[in-house]
Amino acid sequence: MTNSSRFIIAASLLFSIPFASTGMAATAQVTVTDAWMRALPSSIPSGGYFNLHNDGPRQITLIGARSPGCGMLMLHKSENTGGLARMEDVGSVDVPAGGTVKFAPGGYHLMCMEAKPAIKPGATIPVTLLFKDNSSIEATFAVRNASGK
Template identity: 35%
Template sequence: MTFKNALLGLGLLLPALLAQAHEYAAGPLHIEHPWSREMPPVAPTSAAYFVVHNTGNEADRLLGASTPLAGKAELHEHVHADGVMKMQHVTDVAIPAGGEVRFEPMGYHVMLFNLKRQASAGERFPLTLTFEKAGEVQVEVAVQKEAPKPSGAAENGHGGHHAH
């Protein structure tokens, strides 16, 4: 009886944990925790971040992104050039076989231009990522006041382990 109750409890808990984890899959690609930082309502742009894990033995490439929230979405990266940190547009981002690519502040990110409006913390908006092999993957981007804690760090006793 106790074992059955424990299983039932776990069954009720798992969907809540999965909703919080906020991951998406397309074939061997897993997209982890898409997020965006809340911006002032007058800001003309925003950015989306996430981690792409490639569990397959074949490399893939992120070719682009789109969202109904923005007139245009571009892949960008921050680069050091002549001692200055600047942002530049990239045509695609390689996702190595068995590896991961982090889209994060001061690294790769999806830049959103011509926003219809700025989303506020607690909201989510759809973002379609287009991969060369995995095709289109629609994710929900969670808008947050602060950047999430790096994965792997223990978060308030939830344990930072992730299934791979």
């Protein structure tokens, strides 16, 4: 976000300018960093990892994702229970005001099912993140190889 757009949102909060409601969408306050996807041999689902920052004054809730590079893109969480690694679907992920949630190997991640040929090391792939307030944001994921390079 540029300094000027940040000022406009701050000003609209202070003075209740009518267009303030558009400034309250989750995308106005979200940034994505360190986004990458692991390319794996065809039939194995690819993991997607990133940091989701909430720069705004209220909690945001991620409810899904999609990408032209994936047949389906799911929200997953890995857990290690009693030495057994497993992962499960999660319906949503909350990011508190001012907070960051890390999507990383061993925890929350995106799972790219039926990865398309576009998912190959060195490429980039667009991913749209969908939020509970019906807003969305597009992020560019760098595709890395199986060892994350």
